[in-house]
Amino acid sequence: xxxxxxxxxxxxxxxxxxVFRFNPQVDxxxxxxxxxxxxxxxxxxxxxxxxxxEHVDATLSFRAFCQAxxxxxxxxxxxxxxxxxxxxxxxxxxxxxxxxxxxxxEPLRSLPMIKDLIVDMDPLVDKMKHYSNWIDSTMPLxxxxxxEFLVSEEEFHRYDKAxxxxxxxxxxxxxxxxxxxxxxxxxxxLLKSYRMNVDSRDSIHDVRLAELVKDHGVxxxxxxxxCQESCVKSIPIMEAIHAIREDALECRGPKDTSGAKHAEAFxxxxxxxxxxxxxxxxxxxxxxxxxxxxxxxxxxxxxVKRRTPPPPPLVKSAKGIKIFRVxxxxxxxxxxxxxxxxxxx
Amino acid sequence: MKPFDIxxxxxxxxxxxxxxxAMKTNPALNIAxxxxxxxxxxxxxxxxxxxxxALGNKAKDDTIEMHIFDTxxxxxxxxxxxxxxxxxxxxxxxIRELENIGTPWSRxxxxxxxxxxxxxxxxxxxxxxxxxxxxxxxxxxxxxxxRKGVLFFNEYFALNLSVNGxxxxxxxxxxxxxxxxxxxxAKTVIFATGGYAKMYWNRSSNAAGNxxxxxxxxxxxxxPMKDMEFVxxxxxxxxxxxxxxxxxxxxxxxxxINKDGERFMARYAKEKMELGPRDLVSRxxxxxxxxxxxxxxxxGKYIHLDLRHLGADLIKSRLPQIREMSLNFEGVDPIEExxxxxxxxxxxxxxxxxxxxxxxxxDGVYAAGECACVSVHGxxxxxxxxxxxxxxxxxxxxxxxxxxxxxxxxxxxxxAELKESxxxxxNRMQPSGHYERYGALREELGQTLxxxxxxxRESSLLHKGIQDIAELKERFKxxxxxxxxxxxxxxxxxxxxxxxxxxxxxxxxxxxxxREESRGSHTRIDFPVRDDEKWHKHTLATLVDGKVLPGExxxxxxxxxxxxxxx
Ligand SMILES: Cc1cc2nc3c(=O)[nH]c(=O)nc-3n(C[C@H](O)[C@H](O)[C@H](O)COP(=O)(O)OP(=O)(O)OC[C@H]3O[C@@H](n4cnc5c(N)ncnc54)[C@H](O)[C@@H]3O)c2cc1C
Ligand code: SF4
Ligand code: SF4
Ligand code: FES
Numbered sequence: 001x002x003x004x005x006x007x008x009x010x011x012x013x014x015x016x017x018x019v020f021r022f023n024p025q026v027d028x029x030x031x032x033x034x035x036x037x038x039x040x041x042x043x044x045x046x047x048x049x050x051x052x053x054e055h056v057d058a059t060l061s062f063r064a065f066c067q068a069x070x071x072x073x074x075x076x077x078x079x080x081x082x083x084x085x086x087x088x089x090x091x092x093x094x095x096x097x098x099x100x101x102x103x104x105x106e107p108l109r110s111l112p113m114i115k116d117l118i119v120d121m122d123p124l125v126d127k128m129k130h131y132s133n134w135i136d137s138t139m140p141l142x143x144x145x146x147x148e149f150l151v152s153e154e155e156f157h158r159y160d161k162a163x164x165x166x167x168x169x170x171x172x173x174x175x176x177x178x179x180x181x182x183x184x185x186x187x188x189x190l191l192k193s194y195r196m197n198v199d200s201r202d203s204i205h206d207v208r209l210a211e212l213v214k215d216h217g218v219x220x221x222x223x224x225x226x227c228q229e230s231c232v233k234s235i236p237i238m239e240a241i242h243a244i245r246e247d248a249l250e251c252r253g254p255k256d257t258s259g260a261k262h263a264e265a266f267x268x269x270x271x272x273x274x275x276x277x278x279x280x281x282x283x284x285x286x287x288x289x290x291x292x293x294x295x296x297x298x299x300x301x302x303x304v305k306r307r308t309p310p311p312p313p314l315v316k317s318a319k320g321i322k323i324f325r326v327x328x329x330x331x332x333x334x335x336x337x338x339x340x341x342x343x344x345x
Numbered sequence: 346m347k348p349f350d351i352x353x354x355x356x357x358x359x360x361x362x363x364x365x366x367a368m369k370t371n372p373a374l375n376i377a378x379x380x381x382x383x384x385x386x387x388x389x390x391x392x393x394x395x396x397x398x399a400l401g402n403k404a405k406d407d408t409i410e411m412h413i414f415d416t417x418x419x420x421x422x423x424x425x426x427x428x429x430x431x432x433x434x435x436x437x438x439x440i441r442e443l444e445n446i447g448t449p450w451s452r453x454x455x456x457x458x459x460x461x462x463x464x465x466x467x468x469x470x471x472x473x474x475x476x477x478x479x480x481x482x483x484x485x486x487x488x489x490x491x492r493k494g495v496l497f498f499n500e501y502f503a504l505n506l507s508v509n510g511x512x513x514x515x516x517x518x519x520x521x522x523x524x525x526x527x528x529x530x531a532k533t534v535i536f537a538t539g540g541y542a543k544m545y546w547n548r549s550s551n552a553a554g555n556x557x558x559x560x561x562x563x564x565x566x567x568x569p570m571k572d573m574e575f576v577x578x579x580x581x582x583x584x585x586x587x588x589x590x591x592x593x594x595x596x597x598x599x600x601x602i603n604k605d606g607e608r609f610m611a612r613y614a615k616e617k618m619e620l621g622p623r624d625l626v627s628r629x630x631x632x633x634x635x636x637x638x639x640x641x642x643x644x645g646k647y648i649h650l651d652l653r654h655l656g657a658d659l660i661k662s663r664l665p666q667i668r669e670m671s672l673n674f675e676g677v678d679p680i681e682e683x684x685x686x687x688x689x690x691x692x693x694x695x696x697x698x699x700x701x702x703x704x705x706x707x708d709g710v711y712a713a714g715e716c717a718c719v720s721v722h723g724x725x726x727x728x729x730x731x732x733x734x735x736x737x738x739x740x741x742x743x744x745x746x747x748x749x750x751x752x753x754x755x756x757x758x759x760x761a762e763l764k765e766s767x768x769x770x771x772n773r774m775q776p777s778g779h780y781e782r783y784g785a786l787r788e789e790l791g792q793t794l795x796x797x798x799x800x801x802r803e804s805s806l807l808h809k810g811i812q813d814i815a816e817l818k819e820r821f822k823x824x825x826x827x828x829x830x831x832x833x834x835x836x837x838x839x840x841x842x843x844x845x846x847x848x849x850x851x852x853x854x855x856x857x858x859x860r861e862e863s864r865g866s867h868t869r870i871d872f873p874v875r876d877d878e879k880w881h882k883h884t885l886a887t888l889v890d891g892k893v894l895p896g897e898x899x900x901x902x903x904x905x906x907x908x909x910x911x912x
Contacts, residue, residue, distance in 0.1 A: 025830050042585070042676020054784030058827035058836045063382075066552045068588050069673065070480065071386040087673045114522060115833045121383055122499075125491070134488035135447030145442035150456035156449060163449045163474070163481050167385055201447060 012040045015090055017048060019060065020106040023115055030113075033057070034102075039090045045078055045105070046085035062117035069232070072166035075173070076117045077106040082170035084232050108173035110182065124169055127185060131211055133192040136204040149201050162195035162240060164233040171227035171237060183216040187227035187237050190218060194240035197247065206251070213248045348530040348757065350374040350750040352516050353743075354503045354559055355537030356384025358479070358732065359714025361486035362739030363535050363746070364495045370747035377529065378490070379501045379518055381554060381838070385487045388539050388552040389735065392479025393591060394463060395471040396732035398436035402453055403460035407468035409433050416730060417905050419465045420723025421865035421875065423572070423883070426903030428701050428719045432730070435737045440472050443736070448485040450474050463729045464592075464623060465912075471729040476591075476666065479732060501527075502838055503558060504766055506534065506566040507758045512708040513566070514756040517766045521838065524831025526767045528758035533709045533746040536563060536697060537739065540715035542576055544846040544853070545690035546791025547645070548799075550582055550589040554842065559716040561845035563697045564852070568705045569887040569896065571718040573695035573849070574856030577726055577866045578800050580626035582689020584647040586674050590686055594650060594667050595619040597659065601630065602649040602683060603638040609648075622912055624725065624866060627688040631800045634687065642685070649683035688800055692731060694722045694866065695856070698885060698898070703742030709753050713742035720883065723900075724865020774837065779825040783840050786817055786824065790843075790850060793817075798854045803870040807858040814850050821847055852886040855893050859884055877907050 015037060022030035035052045046064055053060050062085070065073040069087040078088050079096045085105075093103045111119035139149070171187040178184050185193075193212055197205050212218045221241055228237045351367050353360045356378055364378050380387065399412045412433040417424055444450055444458060451459035451474050463471035474481040490497075500521040507514040507528070515531035541557025542549050549555075564570055581590040595601075601619050603609045613629040614621035621629075630648055633639055639646040652660055652667075657680045660668055664679075671677050671684045696718035703711040703719075714735040721734055797810030821844060828836035862876035863869050885896035 023830050023832060025832055040676075042674070044673060047586075053836070054782065059830070061828070061833050061835050063835075065382055065386050065554055066388065066391055067586060068391065068670070070391050071382070071388075071552065073382065073386050087669075089673065089676065091676070115830070118833050120522075125383075125499075128488075129491050132492070134492040135485075136492065137446050139445040144445050145438040148441050148444050148457055151450075151452055152456050153452050153454075156452050159449055160475065163484065164477065166390070166480070167383075196447075199447065199449075201445070 012038045013091065013094065014101065015039045015048070015094060016102045017052065018102050018104045019049075019052075019116070021060075021116055022113060023059075023061075024113075032104075033060075035060075041091055043090045044086055045088040045090055045093060045103070046074055048090055049085060049105070061115045070166065072168035075108050075168040075170050075232075077104075077108060077173065079104055080106075082108055082173035082230050084168060084170070087232070108169055110173055110175065110178040111169060119169075121167075121169065123182070124167065124172060124186060124188065127189045128192060131185060131189050131193050132204055132208045133189060133196060135196055135199055135202045137201055138203045139201070151200065155198070155200060158198045159195045161235050162191050164235055165191055165195075166233065168232055170230050170232050174226040174230040176224045176226055177220055177222055181216065181220065184220050185212065185217050187221075187241070190221070190244060191235065191237050191240045194244050197244065209244070209248060209251060212244055218244045218248065347375065348532070348755045349377050349515070350531065351376045351533045351535060351743075351746050352529045352531040353378045353535045353537060354380075354516065354518075354562075355387070355535075355539060355714065355716070356380030356382070356487075356497070356499075357387035357537060357539050357714060357735065358389040358483055358486060359539075359716075359735035359739035359742075360384070360387075360535070360537035361483070361490050361495075362736055363537060363713060363743030364490055365486065365493065366740045366743030367747040368493055368495065370744050371750075374747055374750060377496045377498055377531075379498045379503060379516070379529070381500060381502045381521070381558070383499050384490070384497065385483060387483060388555055389483045389732070390480040391550075391552065392482075392732050393476045395461065395473030395478045395729050396436075396440060396482070396736070397463065397466065397470050397727070397729040398440040398472055398733065399433065399468070399470050400437050400440060400458060400460060400472065402455075402457040404468040404470070407470050409436070411467050412436065412470060414905060415466050416721065416727060417723075418908070418910055419725055419727040419730075420721075421725055421910050422877075422881065422905075422907050423575075423723030423864060423900060424721050425701075425719065425723075425901035426905060427901050428721050430903065431701055431741070432721045432733060432737050435740075436733055439733070439736045439740065443482060443485060446485060446489050448474065449481050463727070465727040466729070482732065482736070500833075502841065503538070503562060504770075504841070506562055506710065507756075507762055508566050508707070512753070513710045515758050517758065517763065519770070521833050524834055526763060526770065528763050530756040530758045531709075532750045532753040532756055533711060535703070535742055535746055536560075536710070536712040536716050537714045537735075537742075538716045540693040541696075541846070541849050541853075542690040542693045544790060544850050545576075545587070545794050545799075546787055547585065547587050548582065548687075548791055548795040549587045549690040550579055551587075551690070556842035556846045557693070557716070557849045558842065558845045559712065560697055561848045563705065563707075563710065563712065564848060564886075564888050566707065566710075567888060568707050568710060569698045569885040570849070570852050571695060571698035571883050571885055571898065572720060572724075572856070573693075573852040573886055574860055574884065575694035575722075575724050575866050576690055576853065577692040577694060578624070578627045578688045579691040580623055580630055580688050581650055581686040582691075583670070583674050584642065584685035584687060585644045587689040588670065588674055589689065589691070590650060590667055590670060590684060593664060594652060594684075595626075597652075597663055598655055600649075600651045600654070601626075602651050603633045604640050604648075605638060607638075609633050609638065623728075624868075627800055628868065630686075630688055635801070639687075640685065645687065647685040647687045650679075650686045651683040652679040653681070653683065690795075690799075692726050694718065694720070694724065694726055695853070698883075701741075702745040703738055704745065709756075711742045711746050713738040718883075724867060770837070773824075773840065774826045774829060776825065776829075779823050781820045781824045783824050783836075783843050786821060787839075787843050787846070790814070790817055790846060794850060794853070798850075798857055801868055801870050802857050804858065807854055810854045811851065811858065814847065814854055818847050818851075851893055855895060856884045856886060859895055875910075881907065 074085040462469040536559035538559030543551040543555040697712040793813040883898040
């Protein structure tokens, strides 16, 4: 049966929501329910789910609060991608369906299932605690509230974007490492750690960093960029991850960490064979110029830990690799000089 | 469960500040924070504009005194002047304290906290972090609470107070993850559950859970509500959802247009046009709609907010968020089409009656934040004063409860009492004889409130509103909970929220009918002027034998004499 959301406006389209269902009290395993409704232009996935809950099946369970893309409650997978239900347009999703007219809705991955589209957020909170995702102020307690720290606009911009994070866990759900290793720090927590570490008011930078370079920490990241691509607030999460790695190397010396050793091998790879999954991914996502400017200098500092997915055919192109090598050498020189300059200061 | 010294209900700005301060005041205390959503999801995160404090960073000649006066005037002289003095005097300190613990405030050229002008303020004193002030304040407080190891009970839904005579013994709440009803025996309970403006449902800018749970729980326990009739409307909410289109749209030069294509603000505010004060613009839009010059749609009547003449470039560069909202929630691109809007219920000035320390009339029960009415906002809240309110009074209430918890003997909640709550829920979940749909009741409540207890009020409308609410309450007895599962029963939770909204709605309507004058947000067509002689006082609503008993309380005056409020 087709239910109607709203009668007016020019267009309406029939949509089937294929929704993941699981109630641990009665179900031995998850299954999908289909709900077909008629949705007008401008209707969001969340409004549709609300409609289904109110009019068709009140047992359908999901979280929602602000309904305006601010609170981060309604993270779920729509047509396979983790996002906010309240800011996703049904009509747009209709163009992305694998089966025409059927929008698939599933819970976020890598967090324990509770019921239907609801997953447990506690593991994420635990990680925020583990990695001290807070400012431990340099202001003595007795002085609190008496005066402001002076913070430059430039410093503010270092963490401005990172503080946009609403902890919706979309990036967590998309992270490739987390799916294999639940103990991995998580992109959102790396982002938050970065935000704290570049704040001049904070006093525990070293404590946080020491934790970040341990097992399951920053070196486990494969540089796959999926977190950044799926971030609902378009936060450049990878910049934060790069910065933490750079920071780690600078603080502890490049030969000091296991991550750095892998990075060395990885560097050889880039130059000699061009077998570089982690470099081509960002190229595909961000373009060649961006990659050379942003990623390579960092790679030169031997930051990227090598993972072992097979080399993509893309880098076999002889022409491509030539340009790549030339630019790479130039960048290496630049970075060396930069480095010397900063260290002299 | 181990008895607590302090149980805080609510993890928004007010609740988290209270928790931090209570721990600081006495680290030996056993403190818990309960929240029906993860604290960082609380509605505090929605505040974009900022928080007021006379730091004098932007305007060197700004003073606390001026902030006090602006607030009292803004309140239409209904705020208690001693409370306002506390609010404004503590403001600079609390904003700096937040700065000291990591809130990423935007900065001025001299690297101090940035401030901008805000409605009703004589100086630019609204401290902000881009357009995400509430969000960053809430994050900071949550981070600090995690740092200090505050004990959180996340996704616990508070049901009722346990009361023994004039004193509370603690709280009864449901663990959403298991459906289990649990007792939280406590010497003191602090309510910080946020506002009740969501009772206007699709005509509200609030989050779905702003159903006034704390107020309703306190109300059921016999604690009076104060000034409930005062609900602030924002002129431009989206037609379908009530979500806010911020002032920025009109600030950049957007037009308000009726169905005849007129820029109708010319009739109401010739000079300021679309940029008149919030309440005036809200009333003007409502008048257009009531007089038949609005557009019609099944989602309700509305008018147009037209940005098209501003051009694609300006819209994209200066108003990207408004464009996104409009696309996301109305499916309308403001570059090509006008945005359908109408006034939306935005903030609840009324709430649990407290003194300046957050104490209620019941021993051991406190309240702070939007759920409390101290009162610092009186008949009308100034933009940027609400975040300030939750911080200042959140801190005060945390301190007070920590100091006073020692006064009370340890509390216990009996098994029998717990069972009563469980039985009540079981009965509510019985399928037989229950057939009403909660969604329909919720929608109808919103409609009758917007129509009869909305921007324009009048005796016969209010009577109709009160009657409708009574009927809805009757029908609610037959409401059906379709989900019978224990695990994360959001169906049950929404039904309980509806119950709370219904109970409070009556106090709003009754207060509005009683107050035979127009003051601040409360506009009576049949009593169009402020009547200080009869109505310069707070109204109270107390539940006695199942009935709302009206009462009153004097306004605390101070240095500022009553004046006409003109801008
Ligand atoms: C769109 C919008 C914009 C705004 N902009 C501004 C602004 O620019 N400046 C300003 O000063 N103010 C602004 N306000 C107002 C301000 O945001 C709120 O008044 C303030 O954040 C309320 O904070 P609070 O701590 O009292 O409550 P909330 O932040 O609403 O927190 C309530 C808490 O109580 C919990 N709770 C509720 N019921 C229960 C229950 N039954 N059991 C357990 N827990 C429960 C919730 O989980 C939540 O944690 C705005 C409001 C809106 C809607
Ligand atoms: S880039 Fe790193 S953190 Fe981001 S999704 Fe890939 S593995 Fe996870
Ligand atoms: S980083 Fe982006 S996707 Fe990840 S939790 Fe934060 S807002 Fe969500
Ligand atoms: S409901 Fe808050 S982000 Fe979607």
